[in-house]
Amino acid sequence: xxxxxxxxxxxxxxxxxxxxxxxxxxxxxxxxxxxxxxxxxxxxxxxxxxxxxxxxxxxxxxxxxxxxxxxxxxxxxxxxxxxxxxxxxxxxxxxxxxxxxxxxxxxxxxxxxxxxxxxxxxxxxxxxxxxxxxxxxxxxxxxxxxxxxxxxxxxxxxxxxxxxxxxxxxxxxxxxxxxxxxxxxxxxxxxxxxxxxxxxxxxxxxxxxxxxxxxxxxxxxxxxxxxxxxxxxxxxxxxxxxxxxxxxxxxxxxxxxxxxxxxxxxxxxxxxxxxxxxxxxxxxxxxxxxxxxxxxxxxxxxxxxxxxxxxxxxxxxxxxxxxxxxxxxxxxxxxxxxxxxxxxxxxxxxxxxxxxxxxxxxxxxxxxxxxxxxxxxxxxxxxxxxxxxxxxxxxxxxxxxxxxxxxxxxxxxxxxxxxxxxxxxxxxxxxxxxxxxxxxxxxxxxxxxxxxxxxxx
Amino acid sequence: xxxxxxxxxxxxxxxxxxxxxxxxxxxxxxxxxxxxxxxxxxxxxxxxxxxxxxxxxxxxxxxxxxxxxxxxxxxxxxxxxxxxxxxxxxxxxxxxxxxxxxxxxxxxxxxxxxxxxxxxxxxxxxxxxxxxxxxxxxxxxxxxxxxxxxxxxxxxxxxxxxxxxxxxxxxxxxxxxxxxxxxxxxxxxxxxxxxxxxxxxxxxxxxxxxxxxxxxxxxxxxxxxxxxxxxxxxxxxxxxxxxxxxxxxxxxxxxxxxxxxxxxxxxxxxxxxxxxxxxxxxxxxxxxxxxxxxxxxxxxxxxxxxxxxxxxxxxxxxxxxxxxxxxxxxxxxxxxxxxxxxxxxxxxxxxxxxxxxxxxxxxxxxxxxxxxxxxxxxxxxxxxxxxxxxxxxxxxxxxxxxxxxxxxxxxxxxxxxxxxxxxxxxxxxxxxxxxxxxxxxxxxxxxxxxxxxxxxx
Numbered sequence: 003x004x005x006x007x008x009x010x011x012x013x014x015x016x017x018x019x020x021x022x023x024x025x026x027x028x029x030x031x032x033x034x035x036x037x038x039x040x041x042x043x044x045x046x047x048x049x050x051x052x053x054x055x056x057x058x059x060x061x062x063x064x065x066x067x068x069x070x071x072x073x074x075x076x077x078x079x080x081x082x083x084x085x086x087x088x089x090x091x092x093x094x095x096x097x098x099x100x101x102x103x104x105x106x107x108x109x110x111x112x113x114x115x116x117x118x119x120x121x122x123x124x125x126x127x128x129x130x131x132x133x134x135x136x137x138x139x140x141x142x143x144x145x146x147x148x149x150x151x152x153x154x155x156x157x158x159x160x161x162x163x164x165x166x167x168x169x170x171x172x173x174x175x176x177x178x179x180x181x182x183x184x185x186x187x188x189x190x191x192x193x194x195x196x197x198x199x200x201x202x203x204x205x206x207x208x209x210x211x212x213x214x215x216x217x218x219x220x221x222x223x224x225x226x227x228x229x230x231x232x233x234x235x236x237x238x239x240x241x242x243x244x245x246x247x248x249x250x251x252x253x254x255x256x257x258x259x260x261x262x263x264x265x266x267x268x269x270x271x272x273x274x275x276x277x278x279x280x281x282x283x284x285x286x287x288x289x290x291x292x293x294x295x296x297x298x299x300x301x302x303x304x305x306x307x308x309x310x311x312x313x314x315x316x317x318x319x320x321x322x323x324x325x326x327x328x329x330x331x332x333x334x335x336x337x338x339x340x341x342x343x344x345x346x347x348x349x350x351x352x353x354x355x356x357x358x359x360x361x362x363x364x365x366x367x368x369x370x371x372x373x374x375x376x377x378x379x380x381x382x383x384x385x386x387x388x389x390x391x392x393x394x395x396x397x398x399x400x401x402x403x404x405x406x407x408x409x410x411x412x413x414x415x416x417x418x419x420x421x422x423x424x425x426x427x428x429x430x431x432x433x434x435x436x437x438x439x440x441x442x443x444x445x446x447x448x449x450x451x452x453x454x455x456x457x458x459x
Numbered sequence: 460x461x462x463x464x465x466x467x468x469x470x471x472x473x474x475x476x477x478x479x480x481x482x483x484x485x486x487x488x489x490x491x492x493x494x495x496x497x498x499x500x501x502x503x504x505x506x507x508x509x510x511x512x513x514x515x516x517x518x519x520x521x522x523x524x525x526x527x528x529x530x531x532x533x534x535x536x537x538x539x540x541x542x543x544x545x546x547x548x549x550x551x552x553x554x555x556x557x558x559x560x561x562x563x564x565x566x567x568x569x570x571x572x573x574x575x576x577x578x579x580x581x582x583x584x585x586x587x588x589x590x591x592x593x594x595x596x597x598x599x600x601x602x603x604x605x606x607x608x609x610x611x612x613x614x615x616x617x618x619x620x621x622x623x624x625x626x627x628x629x630x631x632x633x634x635x636x637x638x639x640x641x642x643x644x645x646x647x648x649x650x651x652x653x654x655x656x657x658x659x660x661x662x663x664x665x666x667x668x669x670x671x672x673x674x675x676x677x678x679x680x681x682x683x684x685x686x687x688x689x690x691x692x693x694x695x696x697x698x699x700x701x702x703x704x705x706x707x708x709x710x711x712x713x714x715x716x717x718x719x720x721x722x723x724x725x726x727x728x729x730x731x732x733x734x735x736x737x738x739x740x741x742x743x744x745x746x747x748x749x750x751x752x753x754x755x756x757x758x759x760x761x762x763x764x765x766x767x768x769x770x771x772x773x774x775x776x777x778x779x780x781x782x783x784x785x786x787x788x789x790x791x792x793x794x795x796x797x798x799x800x801x802x803x804x805x806x807x808x809x810x811x812x813x814x815x816x817x818x819x820x821x822x823x824x825x826x827x828x829x830x831x832x833x834x835x836x837x838x839x840x841x842x843x844x845x846x847x848x849x850x851x852x853x854x855x856x857x858x859x860x861x862x863x864x865x866x867x868x869x870x871x872x873x874x875x876x877x878x879x880x881x882x883x884x885x886x887x888x889x890x891x892x893x894x895x896x897x898x899x900x901x902x903x904x905x906x907x908x909x910x911x912x913x914x915x916x
Contacts, residue, residue: 004706006610006674023706024674025877042705043673044610071877073706098706099848099878106876123869124876126672135673139612146603153463153501155596160907161618161681162696164914174633174651176658178685181632181645188638194631194685194695195914201618201633208907208916215583216500216592217463217481223680224618228635228651238651239619248499249461249480249530249555391556412580412916419563419581420482420528421556450617450665457621457652459665459869 008044010078011088017078022049022090023098025127026070028110036063038092040072043126046133046276050081050089057092068110069101069127115446122450122459130285133277134447137270138435144269145222145243148262154218154245159205161224165409166200172228173200174238201226205244206426207360207413210389213246213424214416220245222431230454234443237432239452246426252362252371252388255425256348259375259384260301262429263346267296270438278438286440292378293438299345304338306330306352306369312342329356330374335381346377359399360413361387373427380437386427393417465501467535468545474535479506479547480555482584483527485567493520495549497529500583503590503733507538507546514549525567526558526584572903579907579916587742590734591904594727595892601726602679602700605719611675611702616662618681622866623657629685630657631695658683662701663883664817664870667846670703670881671873677702679888687911691900694889696909703883709819709828709845712882713805716832716841717758719886720803724753727895735895743897749835750895756802761795763787763809763826769799786813787831792838803834816856817870818844830884837894843884850874 004021005013024042031037034055039048051074055063066072073096081089103109108124118125125131146156162176178194190198205221212219221244229236245262247254271278271293282289304312313324313334322331330338330349339347350373351364361370375384390396396417400407407414435447445451450459461478462470481499488494491512496505508531512520523529530553538546560566565581575582582588603613619633635651647655662678669676678701686693702719704711728735728750739746761769770781770791779788787795787806796804807830808821818827832841847853853874857864864871892904902908907916 008610023879043612069877071879098880099874099876101876108876121869123668123872124672126669127877132672135614135669136612139614142613142615143603143607146600150600153465155500155593156599157592157596157906158599158681158698160696160909160916162683162909162914172635174635175638176631176633177638178629178631178687181634181638181655184641184645188641194687194911195909196912197914198638199914211580211916212583212592212906215581215589224615226619230635230651239617241615412578415580417556419556419558419565420526420584422480422528423555449614449669452617452619452652454651455653457619457654457656459617459668 005078006044007040007042007047007049010049010090011045011047011086013078013088016080019075020078020090021073021075022051023073024049024071026066026068026072028068029066031063036066038066038072038074040074041132043132046129046136046280047086050083050086051076051092051095052089053092053095058095062097065097065100066095067101067103067106069106069108071098071101072096073098115443119445119451126449129280131446133274133280134435134439134441135449136277137274137439138447140270140273141266141431141435141438142222144266144273147269148265149220149245152218154220155212155216157209157212157216157219157221158223159202159208159221159244161202162195162199163202164195164197164199166198171203173203174226174228175200203227204242204428206246206428209244209246209426210416210424211412213248213426214420214422217249218245218247232454234445235433237444237448237451237453240444240448241431243429243431244426246424248422248424250388250425251423252350252373252425255386255388255427256301256303256350256373256375259348259373259386259427259429260346263375263377263383264297266434267293267438281439281441288379289440295345295378301375302343302345302347304347304349306349309338309349313337316342327353327355332381335374335376336378339376339381340378346375348373348375354399357387359403359405360389360396362390363395363399371425377437379440380433383433383437384427384429386425388423388425391417391421391423393421462535463501464497464499464504464506467506467547468502468504468543470535470545473537476532477535477547478530478532479508480530481528483523483525483529485525486523488520493523495523495529495531497531498589500589503586503593503737504543507540507543508533508549509546510549510552515552519554522554522557523552524558524560524563526563526565528555528558529553530555572900576902576908583906586737588903590731590737591892591896591898592906593734594731594896595904597727597730598723598888598892598895599679601723601730604726605722606677606702609675611677612669612673614666614669614673614676614678615680616659616665616678616701618659619652619656620659621652621654621656623655628660630660631683631685632657660684661699661885663703663885666701666703666883667873667881668869670705670883671877671879674706675702675704689911691902692890694901694905694908694910697901697905698888700886700888701883703881705879705881707845707882708880709807709830709882712843712845712884713758713760713807713830713832716805716830716843716884716886717803720832720834720840721753723891724750724895738896738898745836746897752802752835758832759800759802759804761804761806763806766791766795766806770794773799784810784812789838792831792833793835796833796838797835803832805830805832811856814844816860816862817846817853819847820852820856828882834894836897837890840890840894841884841886843882845880845882848874848878848880850878
């Protein structure tokens with residue numbers, strides 16, 4: 003019977019005649035025996051296979067190199083070595099696929115992240131990228147589990163959109179026309195959709211539609227930005243989580259974000275203990291402290307006005323100016339969360355001028371019911387708001403910012419018919435992975451990152 | 460305390476002073492009382508609220524119309540009416556958002572599916588579309604739960620791809636160039652990615668990469684086809700599930716597909732009993748039988764050769780020819796599953812000429828280890844294969860079909876280094892929803908469908 007490495011290592015008993023299939027991480031030879039470390043991706047740890055040279059011919063041994071795929075059959079027995087409870091005594095070994103040592107790029111040594119990005123098809127076979135992929139998977143499942151348990155419905159907002167101004171950034175254009183053949187002004191009425199199409203930058207507006215019918219919903223899917231910025235924090239394609247709640251205000255919104263982040267941190271620490279341990283040991287010495295801080299603190303909540311005041315009276319010399327009416331920069335956000343409060347912080351009630359048209363106008367007529375959640379190391383992890391549910395106020399705001407109300411007829415309809423207070427937020431999934439792993443470049447938490455001039459695999 | 464309608468209806472005890480928020484489905488007035496049916500999307504059922512006219516002024520009553528959003532406070536008491544265990548005696552009612560009867564399109568009457576597509580922002584407030592959305596959400600969660608319990612990792616394959624020939628259909632082009640300004644031959648080296656970009660038609664090739672590192676994985680996300688076909692089964696944007704298993708052959712692949720489909724059918728019958736009941740009652744009288752059949756039968760497995768033989772000796776007059784070497788059409792598929800076997804059927808070992816280059820060549824050198832799962836009503840629900848893991852055989856196949864091996868260098872690398880037998884399949888998520896609901900148009904199981912000339916919302 004085949005066992006995955008994870009199953010074998012968690013076995014409660016010795017077992018006869020099991021089969022392990024996986025890739026050789028290392029081989030060590032000593033006195034008539036080879037010691038193979040075999041990994042199958044099911045967990046960070048390898049299982050050690052003890053291979054007597056009686057079992058194979060000396061010739062074939064040379065093919066069992068780092069990276070080769072093997073199937074071994076044998077007995078799972080208690081290991082005398084330390085750090086491992088079980089090992090396998092091999093009775094039979096088969097080579098499934100070789101990995102010639104002179105050609106296979108992933109030999110047992112340290113490789114730079116930059117080099118590994120050029121072999122993104124092989125890097126998940128390393129400890130670090132295997133762990134990142136497992137954490138990514140577990141966080142995604144955790145998100146679904148969290149919302150499912152709370153009665154939220156998962157909805158799929160469209161990727162293709164006819165709107166060219168969702169307010170969150172530069173958009174890619176999508177066409178079915180044969181651009182090679184175009185030699186004059188393009189006529190989009192002849193295109194697939196009869197008009198210009200774009201890749202979505204947010205599923206929020208559609209999530210609002212569904213919240214105003216189903217109650218509590220969330221989207222979780224890819225979003226896009228055509229911004230030509232080559233930074234460790236930006237990618238052209240990334241995943242975003244966007245919950246939206248009917249009958250909810252800004253307070254409910256912050257409560258949900260705090261519950262979610264705490265729950266996910268606890269979930270990942272339990273479900274990926276070894277993987278998180280790897281990051282804490284080799285990548286980010288502060289990681290465990292940071293995660294414990296999230297679990298054990300009540301998140302601070304300060305108004306934008308207070309935050310500006312705190313920043314102004316700090317004796318820091320910031321690169322960007324601090325002034326009421328200007329947006330907070332990452333340096334400001336990190337000062338607030340890392341130095342001043344020393345824990346996650348919600349900043350709420352921003353001046354309407356620096357926030358999107360759909361955010362609910364407060365009674366002061368100057369600020370809107372928006373919030374950002376700032377966390378150490380990453381800065382802004384969550385951005386959300388209560389949505390403007392009053393038709394007249396929303397129309398006035400749209401006029402102010404120059405949006406075409408005709409194009410948003412359906413969005414306005416939500417305020418014409420059975421309008422309810424509602425609120426939601428967006429959480430950048432890759433930011434979350436970076437926060438819980440300490441990995442500092444977004445290119446390393448996406449299996450096949452898309453950035454300017456980079457579209458391989 | 461606010462309760463969702465679902466929570467209230469499932470209450471074990473009478474409760475004082477609860478709050479229900481939702482939308483009025485209907486109002487009936489009788490002898491000093493109004494009977495409001497309130498729905499909040501948490502489930503198909505409404506809760507009945509008994510509103511004494513003593514509680515409100517006669518004037519305000521006129522605003523509590525179908526579609527209006529309300530908040531009611533009162534006591535949850537046993538209902539004397541039949542068909543409902545609980546109702547709420549209202550002490551306080553607030554109008555949150557009106558829905559003027561002369562303007563709100565969703566009055567209490569039957570609307571055609573065609574009309575409802577034009578108000579896709581309001582249709583989720585109907586019984587049918589609320590149910591479809593809840594079923595869609597539950598099936599998506601079910602998919603994650605199924606794979607999580609079996610140790611599969613969820614991986615995100617990229618939406619943007621540099622490959623223009625993944626073999627599964629016409630592709631959309633993506634660009635960040637300002638097409639309004641283009642008036643000559645486009646130079647894609649000046650584009651965002653430095654080359655032509657497309658929307659993916661499948662995440663399989665990337666899933667293979669990750670399976671060859673992590674073992675068992677699956678993708679679940681949007682995929683695209685730029686095919687200009689206006690049929691009830693085609694959309695330009697749809698969701699696809701693609702599991703991929705290392706160390707697996709075609710037999711394992713069929714086993715997984717059979718387990719998955721059975722598990723999901725059972726899951727949805729349990730978790731969305733009322734919603735499925737609605738479809739079974741009003742939409743598709745055969746639904747319950749079809750779902751029971753899936754649960755209680757062992758799926759048939761026949762080779763393509765046998766399937767052709769069965770079709771040829773049937774006395775049916777098919778529209779499309781039946782001949783060894785030709786692909787099966789929907790009419791053939793439905794004959795096999797609905798009439799001949801009367802249960803789900805796997806057809807396997809297709810002639811290589813009608814299947815994709817990456818499918819594993821069988822020993823007969825003529826057929827490949829491919830399989831399709833056919834189910835009643837829908838036809839093909841799943842299509843998969845064992846993948847060609849032998850470098851030389853794969854290269855020969857690529858040459859035969861004229862693919863550029865340079866472009867697939869990384870795909871070939873998987874066969875150069877630690878190659879292993881592996882297999883997977885694709886399941887069209889909307890087909891699955893149509894199968895378990897009986898809804899016959901794909902436009903009605905996607906919240907905001909994208910089809911030729913249709914890009915609203």
